[in-house]
Amino acid sequence: MARRALIVGGGIGGMSCAIALRRIGWSVDLIDIDPTWRALGAGLTLSGPTLRAFKQLGVLDEVKAHGFLSSVGAIASEDGVILGKMPIPELEPGIAGLGGILRPVLHRLLSERVRAVDTVVRLGVSVATLNDDGSAVKATFSDGTTGEYDLVVGADSLNSGVRKLLFGSAYEPRFTGQGCWRLLAPKPADQRGMVMCGTGPRVGFNPVSETHMYMFLTVPDPERRIVPEGEQIGRLRGLLAGFGGFVADIRERMDNSYLVNYRPLEVLLIDGPWHKGRVLLIGDAAHATTPHLGHGAGLAVEDAVVLGEELGRSDDLQEVFDRFMARRLGRARHVIQTSTQISQLELEQRWAEVMTVHAPGAAKLAEAI
Numbered sequence: 001m002a003r004r005a006l007i008v009g010g011g012i013g014g015m016s017c018a019i020a021l022r023r024i025g026w027s028v029d030l031i032d033i034d035p036t037w038r039a040l041g042a043g044l045t046l047s048g049p050t051l052r053a054f055k056q057l058g059v060l061d062e063v064k065a066h067g068f069l070s071s072v073g074a075i076a077s078e079d080g081v082i083l084g085k086m087p088i089p090e091l092e093p094g095i096a097g098l099g100g101i102l103r104p105v106l107h108r109l110l111s112e113r114v115r116a117v118d119t120v121v122r123l124g125v126s127v128a129t130l131n132d133d134g135s136a137v138k139a140t141f142s143d144g145t146t147g148e149y150d151l152v153v154g155a156d157s158l159n160s161g162v163r164k165l166l167f168g169s170a171y172e173p174r175f176t177g178q179g180c181w182r183l184l185a186p187k188p189a190d191q192r193g194m195v196m197c198g199t200g201p202r203v204g205f206n207p208v209s210e211t212h213m214y215m216f217l218t219v220p221d222p223e224r225r226i227v228p229e230g231e232q233i234g235r236l237r238g239l240l241a242g243f244g245g246f247v248a249d250i251r252e253r254m255d256n257s258y259l260v261n262y263r264p265l266e267v268l269l270i271d272g273p274w275h276k277g278r279v280l281l282i283g284d285a286a287h288a289t290t291p292h293l294g295h296g297a298g299l300a301v302e303d304a305v306v307l308g309e310e311l312g313r314s315d316d317l318q319e320v321f322d323r324f325m326a327r328r329l330g331r332a333r334h335v336i337q338t339s340t341q342i343s344q345l346e347l348e349q350r351w352a353e354v355m356t357v358h359a360p361g362a363a364k365l366a367e368a369i
């Protein structure tokens with residue numbers, strides 16, 4: 001009989017996990033607390049290793065068709081004048097070194113695949129209790145129904161309810177003192193990759209399609225601000241005041257039709273096993289990072305790929321978890337430590353040092369997972 005998994009959380013990690021487990025013949029129930037099951041926010045940078053993980057998952061062609069793959073990157077002055085271009089080599093043949101996609105588009109691609117591979121999806125539902133008797137986990141859901149599983153995967157993000165059921169309040173997100181602005185804007189036709197503008201605080205633009213790019217800007221945020229929607233455009237305009245050229249054009253054109261988003265940046269790492277009994281955490285529930293390496297979602301997809309591989313190799317769940325942790329913990333720690341180091345350098349305005357940390361940190365991600 002097929003082994004049964006429950007995945008709690010249908011975001012990037014949970015959907016990837018459903019696809020990976022269905023590929024090895026597990027039967028999968030996936031639940032998400034959001035009755036509309038949608039993704040908000042603007043763009044997502046896809047590192048080369050994230051694209052590699054999508055290939056391993058069997059969804060790279062769709063991502064390529066609906067996102068944007070970069071072949072060249074550029075640095076520009078505050079006035080938007082291109083100071084230098086650099087080729088972005090492929091990670092390996094057929095896998096670009098960098099890309100971008102709209103979050104809602106990635107969500108649609110993954111959710112269509114999740115349904116196409118016969119995952120049982122239930123929305124507007126969460127898990128209330130998990131009772132693990134060693135041979136199975138009995139889950140009670142928020143709607144009063146129950147189910148019994150060989151494996152439960154908590155992919156319910158930074159404020160994970162599954163993590164609380166496993167570890168209580170032992171692991172809580174830590175605010176970094178920074179926040180991140182994102183904006184979706186039309187893309188100039190000749191822009192073929194990421195452009196970073198500025199020698200001090202830098203604003204980045206990464207294409208997500210042939211027609212659009214998203215902008216990202218990290219800023220100090222001593223108060224962990226919640227910026228009301230009506231104030232977002234005005235605030236962002238002020239932050240972009242020192243920029244000229246095409247950045248100034250975007251600043252002046254921005255109106256309520258532009259998708260603007262602000263998020264305080266938090267980190268979390270369970271620096272030990274992400275599992276207890278038959279329950280495992282993946283994605284931001286176990287390791288949430290700032291976006292400085294553009295690989296937080298990549299880690300979640302990789303978690304799913306590695307879990308699928310290890311479950312395909314052994315029926316012994318504890319052996320699977322041990323091998324999974326040996327492959328995942330060091331990599332997640334590297335991403336979070338490097339990203340928070342860059343975040344701290346930005347807070348201390350040590351701009352020249354940022355690239356000396358970023359370049360080797362990103363290069364290390366090319367290592368096989």
Ligand SMILES: Cc1cc2nc3c(=O)[nH]c(=O)nc-3n(C[C@H](O)[C@H](O)[C@H](O)COP(=O)(O)OP(=O)(O)OC[C@H]3O[C@@H](n4cnc5c(N)ncnc54)[C@H](O)[C@@H]3O)c2cc1C
Pocket residue numbers: 008009010011012013014031032033034043044045046047050125126127155156157158160161162180263265282283284285288289290291294295296297298299300
């Ligand atoms: C500002 C910002 C910019 C970022 N930019 C990038 C980037 O460019 N590239 C990149 O690779 N990463 C980026 N990241 C990181 C990336 O967004 C996350 O690492 C990634 O979304 C984690 O995937 P996940 O599946 O763990 O969580 P999510 O994608 O957040 O999905 C969690 C899902 O769980 C559901 N859920 C929550 N609670 C429950 C519950 N109790 N019961 C059931 N379901 C529940 C939610 O509805 C959601 O669908 C960024 C993060 C931030 C904050």
